[in-house]
Amino acid sequence: MSRRARASGRAAGGGNNITTPNLDRLAREGMRFTNALSTTPVCTPYRGMLMTGRYPTHTGIMLNFLEANTSQTNIADVFSAAGYRTAFMGKWHLSAGGFKMAWVGQEEGSWEHAQPFMEANPDYDYVPPGPARLGFEDWAAYNFHVDFLAAPYYKDEPEKLIMDGYESDALTDMAIDYMEEARRADEPFFVMVAPHPPHPPWDRLPDGYLEQVPETLEWDDNVPEEMKTGQNLDEARAYYAMSKNADDNMGRLLDYLDESGLADDTIVVFTSDHCEMLGSHARRNKMVPYDEAVQVPLLIRWPGRVAPGSTTETLQTPLDHMPSLIAMAGLDGPAGLDGVDLSDEILDGQAVERGAVLMSNYTAHWDYYKTASQPGATWPEWRGVKTNQYTYARWITGETELYDDLADPEQMQNLSDDPVHAEVVEELEETLQTLLAAAHDEFLPGNAYVEWVDRGRDH
8 A cells, every 4th residue: 555545545646535443443453653654665585584684685486576685584484483373365476477588597587488398387386385385274275366356365285275255355354264263273374464455456356445536636746737637647546446445454453353352362464565657757567666666554562562643753664573473472583683773662662773774675686676768667776765754766877866854744855966965975875885785685687697597595
């Protein structure tokens, strides 16, 4: 969901286009992060950071459709070792799937390269039990699909199953059934539910939700007039319809926890892997350093432990989920994580001093190792720094951008060449270099990482 579709009910295009009463409830009953970031706004890199607590340059999880390194300790490994039932449901996207033969050892790769492998291996999106599941023991997942109205999934055998009804609704049913089974067995659980929607294609919607979205939307000023009609309007309305459905399913999960008596013993986390531009800066999709792509919702509830209605402006990244949740559960995690433990702030309100975080886009295509000079490179590589006040980004093509996010929240004025802000640019460039060094990131062209495919990547 978008930055403005979080607890306030506002959406990426601007204005009060939808309401989100269940996320509002979650915010009232827990903590809302106003600076939660998808520091690499792409599906798989975000998931890799969430699972490992480590930078993509330390894991190799830099783009979609690759095989995650199984030699590391993941968040589910920690909970499983502590006696929790661990389950993953929904969109996995940490396996190469049909792209397994598309770019291994190749710079370019293409859908055509994948076809022979897909034809010979029809269950290419099946992830078998074992190390490839990164610590999750129970499974109802599919690597990646776009069939939201007849969603496929696998359990422990390579037999493709089909969900009953809209994917997000079916996954919520599965999650509730799983938690109820664990409750009756008096067993602790760690469950991750990851629906594909909101996600393109935008014509596969849950029944009755598009009618809840206005036909005329309110837009931010950074959306050009030509993007407020036609295809982009249709896509934005579909995005909000999917978001409304996500809100309803969050409400179902909260109701179950409250009615079952599990609420006081259950930490609930609601967040997203990235957001969509939906016309802001005349762009669609993600993979850019702008607020609409990198700002994500993050709401955490734990009755009696997390202060209701609390908010924090502390910068939060996907790297931080693993150390924070492990600490909140009273468990010991592995050493050498890149993320920061925010549990003291979440539980006790002790603010964490964090001046800046690293943001990145490693390749110029979300599925292939490309660099900006190659054909099809729609999203040139960049590295950036986010502080509470500024967004600073440097593109591999040499351009820089600086935005004062407090004075200019829609990021409409690039200050990087403004003499008044020359000192700020210099300081943030120094900060960027420091953060890159800590991440062992040499800011290489995207096609320079081909040799990392399916190899151990560890510093």
